[in-house]
Amino acid sequence: MKLSCQENLVPGATFADRLANLAAWGYEAVELTDFDGLLRSRVAEIKSALADSPVQASTICGGSNVQFIHPDRTKREESVRQQREILKLCAEFGAIGCIVVPMFNHDTRIPGLEPIATTGQLQRELLVALMRPLAQEAADLGVCVLLEPLIRYESDFPRDLAEAASICDEVDSPGLKLMADFFHMNVEEADIASSLKSAARHLRHVHLADSNRQVPGRGHTDFVAGFKALREIGYDGFAALECRIAEPKGKTLAETARFLRECLDQAQ
Known part of the structure; x- marks a missing residue:
């Protein structure tokens, strides 16, 4: 497993510094x-910095006001258009999705x-319909769309790894997979390890944060x-920090990397 970190959490005057x-x-x-x-607007800077660094791009997180399940068709179409552009950037940067x-x-x-039909049924049917062509485009680019289930206080669809995996099953494309976030799983999954194993067929990315959304090692997540x-499911992809970073950030990030590698060693 390879350690990653969201760029906005890392100190540095420039992207190359980070x-x-x-x-x-x-x-x-x-x-x-x-x-x-x-x-x-940062493509040239990012590509130049990545070319001169051993650090690679794992993924792209976020999109400006993406709303795939909005009642307004124009908003849905704009969301798909934005996502197509981000998928192209994934391919350009060498990110997985x-x-x-x-x-x-x-x-x-x-x-x-x-x-x-209920709202829930319509949400799912609409998402599947939108994801089928988008996932095909992602697959053609050699990348994928990564569905992320969130804690219930932020989103209730998809509500957990099992529901996200079932959506991936229905779309049935290498261009649509899922990611697992330890912070969200801490609340939504009865057993994190079992949930990861059950979703193994579609798992392509991981987010790391402790139970209190601090860096791993500062809460009670196992x-x-x-x-x-x-390890048991053969996951060898990226695991990226998405959490609060206490000051001094450099010291915290270095300590967290050491802690995570110790956990990986103990997990063998």
Whole structure:
């Protein structure tokens, strides 16, 4: 398993500085972010820095106001268009794929059509319909869309790894897979290790944060058990930090990398 970290969590005046710091602190990859919608304007800087660094791009997280399940068709189509562009950037940067949250709790929801279909049924059918062509485009590029289940207070669809995996089953494309976040799993999964094993067929990425959303090692999550499950299913992909980083950040990131490698050693 290769350690990654979201770029916005890393100190450094430039992207190249952040990559140098990650390498020095024990990380093999960086997770790019597009929370502000400005990733496309940084392509030249990112490609140049990656070319000169041992640190590689693992994934792209975020998209500016992506709403795949909005009642307004124009908003759905715009979300798909944005995601197509991010998938192209994944291929350009050598990342495995882009992380997608289909909807947040604050998003406008599709009204139910009871007794024909509930809101939940319509959400799923619509997501599957949108993901089929998008997943094919991702597969053609050699990357994938990564569905991320979140904690119930942020999103209730998909609600856990099992539901995300079932959506991947229905779409049935190498271009649609899922990712698992230890923070969200701590609340939504009855047993993290068992859930990881059950979703193994579609698992392509992992986010790391402790139970309190601090760096691993500062809460009560059993990372050794989770890493053991990942080893048992043959997971050899990236695991990226997405959590709060206490000051001084450089010291915290270096200590966290050492802690995670100790957990990996214990998981053998």
